Amino acid sequence: MEAVNVYAARILEKQEYFKPGHRACQGCAEALAVRLVAKALGNNVIVASATGCMEIISSPLPFTNWDVPWIHVAFENTAAVLSGAESAYKALARKGRIKDRGTVFLGMGGDGATTDIGLQALSGAFERGHSFVYVCYDNEAYMNTGIQRSSSTPFGASTTTSPAGKKVPGQITWKKNMAEIAVAHNVPYVATACASYPFDLMEKVQKAARTPGPAYIHILSVCPTGWRIPPSKSIWIGRLAVETGIFPLFEVEDGRYRITVDVPEMRPVEEYLKPQGRFRHLTPEITARIQERVDFEYRKLVAKTQFKF
Amino acid sequence: MGKRVGIEVSIAAADAVASTDVDVVAAYPITPQTHIVEHLSELVNNGELDAEFIPVESEHSAMSVCCGSSAAGARTFTCTSSQGLALMNEIVFIAPGLRLPIVMILANRSLSGPLSIWNDHTDVMSIRDCGWIQVFAETGQEVYDHVLFSFRVAEDPAVSLPVILNMDGFILTHVIEPIEYWEPEQVKRYLPDFKPVNALDPDRPTTVGAFGLPGIYSEAKKAQDEALIHSKEHILKAWEELGQVVGRHYKPVETHLTEGAETVFLTMGSIGQTVAMAVERLRDRGEPAGLVKLRLWRPFPFEELRDAVRGAKRIIVIDRAISYGGTGGPVASEIRSALYGEDHMPAVTNFICGLAGRDVTPDDYIAMYERSLEMTQSKVGQEDSVFYGVRE
Incomplete structure (x- = not known):
């Protein structure tokens, strides 16, 4: 199923491995992304999940939405659990106790599980070079516990632990750039994606799965509940994140950068911020600061794509 | 019979x-566990052991790797001490809930602060209720035998629970002892290949580690407790067969000179040997002293303990850990509970000693014996649950 982006939906597998009937909120673009990732990988996969929204909505004992082997142990250790499963298969295949069928090892966690509490375990797994795909479903706060800020919450956003107050206008730190942290580990494949661009997302997931060694995909996952938007607007907001340059879609193969969804004319960030309740309180000055930062980061990214090896 | 070699126990x-x-x-280095994992990585890198050695970035990840590996159907081992155990604590409690037959050696060491690298049992007592099968070794040979035993019990499909093998840091890990190695045929006879009850397998998708709503959590945890309680019959069988294979016989509770004993010491781990010397000297003096050693800590061997102390008037429980502001040392409070309501319940006196590797000699145990004769039934908050040999 290569170049799915070109041939589009017709050639997509009909089979679902992340089954319907889960308990996600209406308009959850994270659950949509999980579904697309599962679809892209097929059934020869072992999934390790962090504690979080996606774990809670899909595994209430004795039910499950997973039609592939799936394990959840704790919040911050997904990459380590995955390292263990991958190593087990490696050892068992070498000893002839199982057949090596090229099973893909998929790790998944939210932004809290990835950029905050699970960063050490993920860094260790990257460095050791296990062959796996780790996907961060980034909804930019601890949504499962009630919209508390994480290091992935964007500047200016109001959350329940970075509320827009009379003195402090919400989150006052810049979003941690997790994709660049992965690149700094010399991980052979790193990409950003968004469920609003499903074919781009699936193609990246498959590329990641084909890559020997670790691969990292950072998926912006629109959360209507936490971002204070109507559930019907999730896909639209995801597109605006890309079209304003706030969340550019790119991939990095062995250090070589490529923007995968070109944005010929960048929209002002205001168009992305304004519809969202979490940014309602922002003054024109703060919006201007965000615009400045987005422009700077985007120019940096473009410069990286132009680097001559 | 296997060869007998003089070798460091680790x-x-x-x-x-x-x-x-x-x-x-999977392991992260911590004193005094290091020699065990160093030697394993050496065996792997020399091609003498076909295994994946995962040098993780923390003990939390060590136990997490073990969970992933064991769930995927691999025979899995880790080893830690003290702060390492404390750091992996969260996952230690999850592994038995997922019924993952991981084997862990715990090279017992005190917990910080103040920082100490030396031996006592404060680390393992912090995870008393973690749901693992827990055994204590007294000698190097016991450590060796119980590695095989631990895998055998953990991976028994009727058990499928993780096992902690406690060995005292330095006192066992860093000493050279004569140890009889098992022949490969003996290992083969005793330990079958690991066939997991449930493994992560794309051909048979399973969900491992689901979350439990209030309507099902208690049922899941009761099932886990019953699995641990019922593991005892398989533990006893595994010891019996170990005796048949190598001729060394182990029991959940061991006794030494308890016949006619009025006062018995109760110990866990390597200090049993020192206390045995003290008891022998007391017997030479005509004192009715005896020794009871607890090898199986979880599941707790109620019947065997009651049998072992039957007829004794007094038990001196040696604790190597503190229950701060609690009901005496952790072992003593368990022994009191286990014997409460028994006819002719012996008085339980409690000494906390040997913390952070401080030497306790046979003379010290004799002094404890003499002091215990003046003490009545130990009551918490009174002078009869005491630190021994602490400068004031």
Whole structure:
């Protein structure tokens, strides 16, 4: 199923491995992304999940939405659990106790599980070079516990632990750039994606799965509940994140950068911020600061794509 | 019969692990566990052991790797001490809930602060209620034998629970002892290949580690408790067969000179040997002293303990950990509970000693014996649950 982006939906597998009937909120673009990732990988996969929204909505004992082997142990250790499963298969295949069928090892966690509490375990797994795909479903706060800020919450956003107050206008730190942290580990494949661009997302997931060694995909996952938007607007907001340059879609193969969804004319960030309740309180000055930062980061990214090896 | 070699107990323990053809070892270095994992990585890198050695970035990840590996169907081992155990604590409690037959050697060491690298049992007592099968070794040979035993019990499909093998840091890990190695045929006879009850397998998708709503959590946890309680019959069988294979016989509770004993010491781990010397000297003096050693800590061997102390008027429980502001040392409070309501319940006196590797000699135990004769039934908050040999 290569170049799915070109041939589009017709050639997509009909089979679902992340089954319907889960308990996600209406308009959850994270659950949509999980579904697309599962679809892209097929059934020869072992999934390790962090504690979080996606774990809670899909595994209430004795039910499950997973039609592939799936394990959840704790919040911050997904990459380590995955390292263990991958190593087990490696050892068992070498000893002839199982057949090596090229099973893909998929790790998944939210932004809290990835950029905050699970960063050490993920860094260790990257460095050791296990062959796996780790996907961060980034909804930019601890949504499962009630919209508390994480290091992935964007500047200016109001959350329940970075509320827009009379003195402090919400989150006052810049979003941690997790994709660049992965690149700094010399991980052979790193990409950003968004469920609003499903074919781009699936193609990246498959590329990641084909890559020997670790691969990292950072998926912006629109959360209507936490971002204070109507559930019907999730896909639209995801597109605006890309079209304003706030969340550019790119991939990095062995250090070589490529923007995968070109944005010929960048929209002002205001168009992305304004519809969202979490940014309602922002003054024109703060919006201007965000615009400045987005422009700077985007120019940096473009410069990286132009680097001559 | 296997060869008998003079060897550091840590190296022998690692060789015992290697003799099981272990598939995955994940560990993070911490004193005094290091020699075990160093030797395992050496065996792997020399091609003498076909296993994946995962040098993780923390003990939390060590136990997490073990969960992933064991769930995927691999024979899995880790080893830690003290702060390492404290750091992996969260996952230690999850592994038995997922029924993952991981084997862990705990090279017992005190918990900080103040920082100490030396031996006592404060680390293992912090996870008393974690749901693992827990055994204590007294000698190097016992450590070696119980590595095989631990894998055998953990991976028994009727058990499928993780096992902690406690060995005292330095006192066992860093000493050279004569140890009889098992022949490969003996290992083969005793330890079958690991066939997991449930493994992560794309052909048979399973969900491991689901979340439990209030309507099902209690049922899941009761099932786990019953699994641990019922593991005892398989533990006894595994010891019996170990005796048949190598001729060394182990029991959940061991006794030494308890016949006619009015006062018995109760110990866990390597200090049993020192106390045995004290008891022998007391017997030479005509004192009715005896020794009871607890080898199986979880599941707790109620019947065997009651049998072992029957007829005694007094038990001196040696604790190597503190229950701050609590009901005496952790072992003493368990022994009191286990015997409460028994006819002719012996008085339980409690000494806390040997913390952070401080030497306790046979003379000290004799002094404790003499002092205990003046003490009545130990009551918490009174002078009869005491630190021994502490400068004031």
